[in-house]
Amino acid sequence: MSEPSKSPWRHALALGGLGLSLLGGTGCEGRQPQSASCQKFVACVNALDEARGSRTNLARFEPEGACWGSPEGAKLCGDACERGVGVMRERMPELPGACAP
C-alpha cells in the first residue's frame, strides 16, 4: 500500500478547524505555499493558453488560490498538478517549453 495522504473529505477543504475539532479531526493548520508542481502546472497551462489564444481559470492553483488553505488541500493539489502535467506530456503533442520536465 502506498503512503496515504490525509484529507478532510479530500475535495472539501472548508470544514474549518472548529468543525473538525468537534468531530475529533485534525483542525485548521493555516495556509500553505504553492507547491512546485503547481507552479509548473500553472506555467504550462498559461503557455498553452498563450499559444491557443485562450484563458484558463487557474485561480485555485495559483499562490492565493483555494488549494493552499490547508495542508490537506495543498497535498491534494500538489499531487493533482504533478499528475496533470504528466498526463499533458503523455497525451498532448507539441507542448510549450514551459511544460517540459
Place this chain on the structure above:
Amino acid sequence: MSTRLRSLLALAVLLPIIARAHSPSVLSPGVPTVIEDTSISYALYGVFETGDEVFRVKVSFPEDFALPVELFVPHREELKEHRPAFALVGPGLFFTPTAEERAALPLPLPEGAGAYVDLNRVSPRPVFYETFTRRFFWSTGVVALVVPKGDYEFWMWSPHKTRGKFGIGFGVEEGGDFSRAFEDWSVYAY
C-alpha cells in the same frame, strides 16, 4: 452539562460550518446527476449493485477551467479488486482516448467529443486517509485536468463488473450543503 445538551450545542455550531463545505450527493445509475455550479467542489457517491451500471454526471463549465479529479473506493478487503473507471467526455477536450480506452468506454463517444479516461489500473493503488469520516480510501490518483468551456459528462463504470461503493471528487472550493452527508451517512462513512 448533559451529553444531550452538549450534542445540540455542537450541532448548532457545526451546521453553519459544514453547510459551507462542498456538496456531497448520492448518484443513481441511469439518472444523470446535473451539477449546476462547477465553481465549488463535489464528492459524489454511488454503489455498483450489479457491476453493469453506468453512472453519469453532467457538468457545464462557463469558462476554460482547471480542476483536480479523482475516483475513490473504500479501503476494505472485499473491495481490493474493485476498480471502477471514469471518463470525462465532451467537446473541445485536448485528450483523445487511446484505442484501448475507447474500447473500454461504456457508452459510444459522441461525434467530435474528446475524453480523458482513467481505467484505474495504477499500481500500487494510491491511498488517502479522510479525516472527517476517519476512513482510508483507494484512489485512482488525483489529476488536474484542463477543460475548455462547454458541457461535459463524467461517466463511471466497473470494467470488470465488480460490485461495491465508489465516489468521485472534483474541485477544491468550499460551497454547497455538506449537511446532506448526514442524511446518507451509511453511504459516506461505509
